[in-house]
Amino acid sequence: MLEATPVHEARPRAAFDIECVSLVHLYHLPDSDVVALRGVDLDIAAGELVALLGPSGTGKSTLLRIIAGLLKPSAGKVLVGGRDVARMSAAELRRYRAVDVGIILQDPLANLLPYATVLENLEFAAEGARALESAPALSERDLIALLGLEAYADRPVATLSGGEQQLSALAAGAAAGGRLLLVDEPTSQLDPHERDRVSAALHDLHAGSGATVVMVTHDPELAASVPRTVTIRDGRVGEEGRHGTQYAVVGRDGTIQLPPDVLELVPPDTLLRIVRHADRIELEIPDAGGPSDGQGEVR
Ligand code: ADP
Numbered sequence: 001m002l003e004a005t006p007v008h009e010a011r012p013r014a015a016f017d018i019e020c021v022s023l024v025h026l027y028h029l030p031d032s033d034v035v036a037l038r039g040v041d042l043d044i045a046a047g048e049l050v051a052l053l054g055p056s057g058t059g060k061s062t063l064l065r066i067i068a069g070l071l072k073p074s075a076g077k078v079l080v081g082g083r084d085v086a087r088m089s090a091a092e093l094r095r096y097r098a099v100d101v102g103i104i105l106q107d108p109l110a111n112l113l114p115y116a117t118v119l120e121n122l123e124f125a126a127e128g129a130r131a132l133e134s135a136p137a138l139s140e141r142d143l144i145a146l147l148g149l150e151a152y153a154d155r156p157v158a159t160l161s162g163g164e165q166q167l168s169a170l171a172a173g174a175a176a177g178g179r180l181l182l183v184d185e186p187t188s189q190l191d192p193h194e195r196d197r198v199s200a201a202l203h204d205l206h207a208g209s210g211a212t213v214v215m216v217t218h219d220p221e222l223a224a225s226v227p228r229t230v231t232i233r234d235g236r237v238g239e240e241g242r243h244g245t246q247y248a249v250v251g252r253d254g255t256i257q258l259p260p261d262v263l264e265l266v267p268p269d270t271l272l273r274i275v276r277h278a279d280r281i282e283l284e285i286p287d288a289g290g291p292s293d294g295q296g297e298v299r
């Protein structure tokens with residue numbers, strides 16, 4: 001049934017880091033253009049587990065697709081493991097998509113052959129990698145054990161529950177041995193019990209594969225379980241969360257995206273005076289009433 005991975009093929013494959021530099025993406029429609037990304041600067045270290053958060057329509061899926069090499073950005077660049085994805089040749093891009101990066105789309109069945117079993121789906125992904133002389137870090141059997149899929153490994157994925165399909169899609173995404181896994185809203189269509197299983201599986205997969213994992217999620221519990229969150233707002237990086245604390249990010253061009261609750265206090269076009277002290281920076285709103293109302297401090 002399962003063939004052992006030839007040991008001589010297996011060599012450690014380092015996870016990829018990601019560097020997005022001023023990424024811009026426009027979708028061209030007949031009457032107008034939609035600006036999906038308007039200057040994303042984002043660095044992710046090799047082996048990190050990062051959650052992308054943010055309202056619908058802010059460009060999160062677009063960003064994943066660009067990193068995955070499925071979409072060419074309109075401007076800016078994305079370096080994955082030091083290579084500029086937009087400048088890869090067709091052959092490099094094919095290999096990159098087949099064995100270096102795994103993207104797990106939001107609908108789990110979009111990632112799987114529905115009438116093949118879980119195991120066959122994993123074998124299919126791994127065979128593709130081996131055909132390109134790339135050794136998956138985890139064998140199909142390793143992945144089935146890691147994600148607890150034994151009970152239904154021989155069932156066609158179309159007959160499984162949504163959560164089981166999502167777990168299978170994650171395993172299939174990892175089966176090619178990707179050094180970067182991009183996961184789009186893995187728990188969005190699941191009940192709480194299945195959500196917990198998939199969240200745990202994401203952590204297990206991250207720890208077990210050593211890959212860099214970037215996932216988009218609206219799930220507050222899943223977001224709270226990862227060390228780093230990046231909020232995408234209006235096509236740019238808004239805040240970053242580190243272990244639950246939110247930080248504004250100064251972009252490469254010096255701009256700061258203010259969170260919505262702060263924007264209510266200082267709406268667009270507000271003039272702010274930046275007052276530098278030895279130990280802190282103060283933002284002063286000259287037009288505001290009393291001195292204490294009109295001041296915010298940034299340390
Ligand atoms: P998110 O994943 O954060 O919900 P998306 O990246 O899917 O956001 O979409 C960002 C913006 O781009 C939205 O305004 C969306 O309507 C638009 N968009 C996404 N895909 C396409 C497409 N294929 N053609 C035209 N517009 C698109």
Ligand code: MG
Nearest residue numbers: 060061062184
């Ligand atoms: Mg999306």
